[in-house]
Amino acid sequence: MKLRVMLFLCCMIHAQSGDATLTIYKDGTALIKQPVTWTATKGKSVITWNKLPASIQRDTPFLNLDGATVMSQRFNDKVFSSADYFMDLKGQKISVKPNDGKLVTGLLLEINQNSVSITNRNGILTFNREELAYMGAANKVPNPVFKPYLSWDIQSSKSGSLKGELVYKSKNFTWSTVYRIKMTDEIHGELIAEAVIDNASDLDFAGARLQLVEGNLNKLSGGRRPQKNTAAMAARVSTGQAMTREELGDYHIYPLKDVHNLQAKESITVRMYGPLNVKYKKTYVFENSERRQKEEPLEVKIALKNTESNGLGIPLPDGKIELYTYSGKGGLEYIGADKMGQVPKGQSTEITSGRAFDVVGNRKVLNYDRQRKSEEAVIEIKVTNARSENVDVLLVEHINGDWIIKDESLDYLKKDASTIHFPLILNAGETKNVYYTYRKEWK
Numbered sequence: 001m002k003l004r005v006m007l008f009l010c011c012m013i014h015a016q017s018g019d020a021t022l023t024i025y026k027d028g029t030a031l032i033k034q035p036v037t038w039t040a041t042k043g044k045s046v047i048t049w050n051k052l053p054a055s056i057q058r059d060t061p062f063l064n065l066d067g068a069t070v071m072s073q074r075f076n077d078k079v080f081s082s083a084d085y086f087m088d089l090k091g092q093k094i095s096v097k098p099n100d101g102k103l104v105t106g107l108l109l110e111i112n113q114n115s116v117s118i119t120n121r122n123g124i125l126t127f128n129r130e131e132l133a134y135m136g137a138a139n140k141v142p143n144p145v146f147k148p149y150l151s152w153d154i155q156s157s158k159s160g161s162l163k164g165e166l167v168y169k170s171k172n173f174t175w176s177t178v179y180r181i182k183m184t185d186e187i188h189g190e191l192i193a194e195a196v197i198d199n200a201s202d203l204d205f206a207g208a209r210l211q212l213v214e215g216n217l218n219k220l221s222g223g224r225r226p227q228k229n230t231a232a233m234a235a236r237v238s239t240g241q242a243m244t245r246e247e248l249g250d251y252h253i254y255p256l257k258d259v260h261n262l263q264a265k266e267s268i269t270v271r272m273y274g275p276l277n278v279k280y281k282k283t284y285v286f287e288n289s290e291r292r293q294k295e296e297p298l299e300v301k302i303a304l305k306n307t308e309s310n311g312l313g314i315p316l317p318d319g320k321i322e323l324y325t326y327s328g329k330g331g332l333e334y335i336g337a338d339k340m341g342q343v344p345k346g347q348s349t350e351i352t353s354g355r356a357f358d359v360v361g362n363r364k365v366l367n368y369d370r371q372r373k374s375e376e377a378v379i380e381i382k383v384t385n386a387r388s389e390n391v392d393v394l395l396v397e398h399i400n401g402d403w404i405i406k407d408e409s410l411d412y413l414k415k416d417a418s419t420i421h422f423p424l425i426l427n428a429g430e431t432k433n434v435y436y437t438y439r440k441e442w443k
Contacts, residue, residue: 018205018207019034019035019208019209020033020034020035020205020208020209021033021208022173022205022208022209022211022262023211023212023253024173024174024197024210024211024213025173025213026174026175026176026213026318028171028172028173028174029057029169029171030169030173031168031169032166032167032168032169033165033167034165034166034167035164035166036049036063036163036164036165037161037162037163037164038161038162039160039161039162040068040154040156040159040162041156042157042159044071044153044154044155045153045154046151046152046153046154047151048149048150048151048152049151049166050147050148050149051203052147052148052149052150052168052203053170053172053201054148054201054202055170055171055172055201055202056148056168056169056170057168057169058075058077060168061073061075061150061166061168063150063152063164063165063166063167064165064167065154065164067156067157067158067162068154068155068156068157068162068164069154069155069156070152070153071152071153071154072152073152074150074151075148075149075150076149076150076151077148080141080144085137085141086108086111086135086137087111089137089139090108090109090110090111092108092137092139093105093108093137093138094107094108094118094135094136094137095135095136095137096132096134096135097132097133097134097135098127098131098132098133099132099133104120104125105118105120106119107119107120113129114128114129115127115128115129116129116132116135150166170201171201172199172200172201173197173198173199173200173201174197174198174200175196175212176195176196176319176320177194177195177272177316177317177318177320178193178195178196178269178319178321178322179191179194179316179320179321179340180192180194180321180322180323180324181278181302181321181322181324182324182325182326182332183323183324183325183335184326186282187279187281187282188277188278188279189277189278189279189280190274190275190276190277190278191273191274191275191276191278191311191312192271192273192274192275193272193273193274193319194269194270194271195254195269195272196268197210197212197262197267197268197269197270198266198267199262199263199264199265199266199267200265201264202264202265204261204262205260205261205263206261208259208261208262209255209259210256210260210262211253211254211255211256212253212254212256213251213252213253213254214251214252214253214254214315214342215251215342252315254272256270272317273314276311276312277311278310278311279310279311280302280303280304280305280310281302281303281392282301282302282391282392283301283303283392283394284299284300284301284359284391284392284393284394285298285300285301285393285394286298286299286361286363286381286383286393286396287396287397287398288363288381288395288396288397288398289397289399290377290399290400290438291365291368291377293363293364293365294362294363295360295361295362295363296360296361297356297357297359298355298359298360298383299352299354299355299356300352300353300354300355301350301351301352301394302323302351302352302353303348303349303350303351304343304348304350304351305347305348306343306344306345306347306348307345312345313345313346315343315344316340316343316349317342318339318340318342319339319340320337320338320339320340321338321351322334322336322337323335323336323338323351335353335354336352336353336354337353356387358385358387359384359386359387359391359426360383360384361381361382361383361384361395362381362382362384363381363382364379364380364382365378365379366379366380366435373441373443374439374440374441374442375439375440375441376437376440377437377438378407378435378436379436379437380433380435381395381422381433381434381435382431382432382433382434383395383424383426383431384426384431385426385427385428385430385431387428387429388428388429389428390426390427391425391426392423392424392425393423393424393426394423395421395422395424396419396420397412397419397421397422397436398419399438399440400418401440402441402442403438403439403440404438404439405420405436406436406437406438407435407436407437408435408437409433409434409435409436410422410424410434412436422434422436
């Protein structure tokens with residue numbers, strides 16, 4: 001045991017606290033590749049590494065070495081704890097001092113969160129822990145451990161400096177995408193995509209190379225649920241397009257071009273794409289079903305097709321998308337946000353920005369007749385455009401069962417077994433009424 005302690009003291013790794021590579025995933029974990037060096041003698045020795053985040057996944061570390069063989073690896077998480085220390089002193093002499101009393105000495109009988117009990121010549125004494133100024137013991141703690149550490153038994157073919165790479169996974173690292181569209185008119189805008197990277201761990205990384213992975217990886221379930229980190233994070237913003245894109249098997253990986261100092265409890269924001277000049281289609285949607293009657297502003301939907309002709313044609317990670325437009329005085333104003341899923345190249349996405357104040361729909365059931373084996377309803381939908389521009393409107397109607405449409409005043413599109421669409425254009429200041437009858441029959 002003494003030999004091991006001597007080696008522990010003499011063969012500590014001279015850590016490169018920086019230069020790590022962090023590959024960060026959407027599931028809240030990161031793969032960390034940390035270069036390490038140390039000085040070792042020929043033959044057997046023990047090396048250690050203690051610059052680890054508390055959220056390290058204990059079964060993941062492994063060490064790659066040049067010029068040496070790893071014989072075994074240990075993970076020591078026995079960090080000094082005063083609670084554990086005093087629990088081990090049961091039956092031994094300790095001292096306690098009440099806030100407004102004298103020092104009392106005796107044998108420790110019991111200790112818990114609320115109280116401490118000792119025995120001496122005066123009998124058994126119990127103290128409320130909140131009323132104690134301190135507790136003490138004569139026992140010394142040999143070689144206390146203040147942080148978890150890894151140690152390895154290695155076999156080296158020569159003396160001198162050895163280099164290696166420690167690889168492990170850790171929780172408390174996340175990244176997300178924030179898109180911002182500045183809408184210059186009804187069909188054109190400017191898109192910026194930024195990545196927000198969070199280090200919610202307790203370890204600083206200096207000069208780190210960062211890589212972001214988009215895609216859902218399979219992982220084993222079970223184990224302890226990580227505690228929610230509620231600490232406030234500092235935020236820094238890096239301007240300019242700071243990353244490239246590569247493929248990682250079935251996933252996409254975004255390596256950042258520059259190295260970054262990513263401190264504990266900090267988030268940084270870096271540019272992914274943009275500014276890109278994009279095209280989109282704005283549609284005002286009024287969605288209803290069967291006998292529903294209502295009057296309300298229409299939803300504003302923005303359809304964005306991920307093609308080169310629309311200024312895109314690039315893999316878009318999932319994330320939050322914020323919409324802005326210019327006011328009459330030229331200032332930029334916020335007009336809504338939505339969640340956008342992954343959009344592969346060539347696919348489309350639809351974003352809801354909110355409801356239009358000046359485009360209103362009114363739906364009524366004019367007649368409803370239900371018989372023992374049939375049902376029929378006459379529907380009226382009125383849409384008013386009080387804007388000074390023409391607008392594209394889409395009426396979405398959901399009808400369940402075995403149905404037919406008749407007496408429609410406007411051509412419709414059957415989207416699926418329970419949905420029909422009425423697309424129309426409303427001129428500025430125009431109101432239109434759409435009528436149709438649906439009929440259902442059953443045996």
